[in-house]
Amino acid sequence: MKKVIDLNKTVHELFKENPEIIEILKEVGFDQIANSNMINTVGKFMTVKKGASMKGINLEKIKTFLIEKGYEIRE
Numbered sequence: 001m002k003k004v005i006d007l008n009k010t011v012h013e014l015f016k017e018n019p020e021i022i023e024i025l026k027e028v029g030f031d032q033i034a035n036s037n038m039i040n041t042v043g044k045f046m047t048v049k050k051g052a053s054m055k056g057i058n059l060e061k062i063k064t065f066l067i068e069k070g071y072e073i074r075e
Helices: 011-017 021-028 036-040 048-055 059-068
Strands: 003-006 071-074
Touching: 011 021, 011 036, 011 048, 021 059, 048 059, 059 071
Parallel strands: 003 071
Antiparallel strands: none
16 A cells, blocks of 8 residues: 655654655755754745755656655645
8 A cells, every 4th residue: 555645734744644754855855854853843834845846856856756665646
């Protein structure tokens, strides 16, 4: 069964549901996401979509990477 990730949820919510998501997001370019302070502050209002836009990371690249890691994407 695939894991589902809702890109409209905050990074903090995603972390609570799937702690391994942090390492996956780090691999795709969210280099400071592994910092617990970031997850517990900025992560409470930052979504993957917003973060991708701010960091200049192609959202389609992130989606493809998540699918390759076994996730089903919800938006």
